[in-house]
Amino acid sequence: MSATILLLETLADEAMEILESAEDVEVIMGLDDASLQTALKSHDISAIITRGKGQIRASLMDQVPNLKIIARAGVGLDNINVDEASKRGIKVVNAPNSNANTIAEHTISLMLNLQRNLFSAFTMVKEGRWKERGNYIGDELHGKTLGILGMGNIGKKVARIAEALGMKVYYWSAVKEPVPYPMLSLQEVLKSSDVVSLHLPLTVETENLINGEALNQMKTGALLINTARGKIIDQKALFKALESGKLGGFASDVLAVEPPETDEPLIKHPNTLITAHVGSLTKTTYTQMCIMTVQNTLAILRGQEPMENCIFNKRNLIN
Missing domain, CATH: 3.40.50.720 (NAD(P)-binding Rossmann-like Domain)
Incomplete structure (x- = not known):
């Protein structure tokens, strides 16, 4: 049975290729409010992947009752309500040390x-x-x-x-x-x-x-x-x-x-x-962050071990 992954923002082409070639997941896009609401109403979503703009708060979690993973293709997590996700047993994944x-x-x-x-x-x-x-x-x-x-x-x-x-x-x-x-x-x-x-x-x-x-x-x-x-x-x-x-x-x-x-x-x-928050936007780092996030999300959904320290906890907060 396939899992559904919702993307709130685009990812590097190499990361998208990994997602699109995975036969056990369906990828849907919620890049604006209209497409997001359509996705939420029509799919049972298991994971959400964002970069830095997509805001994942309690109100969004309320609309995704079977959410297992919130993943950020980056390091900082201030666009995610980590405490609320933890209370609900949702794994919060980032790309530690990638930038x-x-x-x-x-x-x-x-x-x-x-x-x-x-x-x-x-x-x-x-x-x-x-x-x-x-x-x-x-x-x-x-x-x-x-x-x-x-x-x-x-x-x-x-x-x-x-x-x-x-x-x-x-x-x-x-x-x-x-x-x-x-x-x-x-x-x-x-x-x-x-x-x-x-x-x-x-x-x-x-x-x-x-x-x-x-x-x-x-x-x-x-x-x-x-x-x-x-x-x-x-x-x-x-x-x-x-x-x-x-x-x-x-x-x-x-x-x-x-x-x-x-x-x-x-x-x-x-x-x-x-500068316009471009420090991580080199091709090498951006691609690495996206690939790392996708691979770890897929591993968790498949019941496999993701990379060490990618599941958020207090000790990998300082970056």
């Missing part, structure tokens, strides 16, 4: 671009203003101190790259990790770092963790990098810190509201570099 390399690279890219003021340097040449090179102001990362908040898979990779660039690394995390970097209190990391990089999950405890008080504890002129979740930062306090000069610059792949409002002041601030 660590690409997010670490993106973090370092943002850090380098911000510290060396490369965006302005690129723009100057493209606009034919080569002779203005005398006005260029930038600095290097070598010899600077990097404070990492969250020493999970991504934090560890960022630390190793930063160390190779000649940076001193400190960190603060929920638990002490087996790494060769000093673990300090949050306040100590903020006070001692030239650059602070966020690699924390979004939880009740971490929402608005970087608020006005935390920003005031940072070195004057320090840089803040965020490739984790936008709501970890109080954006109003962040803007004030940039305007006052307390914060030297902000580079991020995430914002509290995505896409941002058209009047979001951070977007056009001269000391910010913001």
Whole structure:
């Protein structure tokens, strides 16, 4: 008897080929509200697969009484009500560690671009203003101190790259990790770092963790990098810190509201570099996340063992 898998978003072609070639599953699409409602009314759904946009809350679970699996082709799970799924005995599946390399690279890219003021340097040449090179102001990362908040898979990779660039690394995390970097209190990391990089999950405890008080504890002129979740930062306090000069610059792949409002002041601030949550959207990582998620979903539906740690629990939350 075949199982039905509902897709709330498209997946990489390679992952779709795996699904479509599986004779024991039926794949249906719910890419918009109309097709979703049709799918819910006409099928007995066993699994739902989403990426980052599809919201899976209690109201949707109520409409899928025989749901066994909720799978996200990614790492973070803030678009899924994990607690509610757990209460109902629904397995929540993600792709742990699948984006660590690409997010670490993106973090370092943002850090380098911000510290060396490369965006302005690129723009100057493209606009034919080569002779203005005398006005260029930038600095290097070598010899600077990097404070990492969250020493999970991504934090560890960022630390190793930063160390190779000649940076001193400190960190603060929920638990002490087996790494060769000093673990300090949050306040100590903020006070001692030239650059602070966020690699924390979004939880009740971490929402608005970087608020006005935390920003005031940072070195004057320090840089803040965020490739984790936008709501970890109080954006109003962040803007004030940039305007006052307390914060030297902000580079991020995430914002509290995505896409941002058209009047979001951070977007056009001269000391910010913001990308559109594209850190994981390299072809290699996107394809890997989708394939991993599909394979694990099929394994569970077939009563087989999925890959280690793909079924969510608290210990693989920090990424």
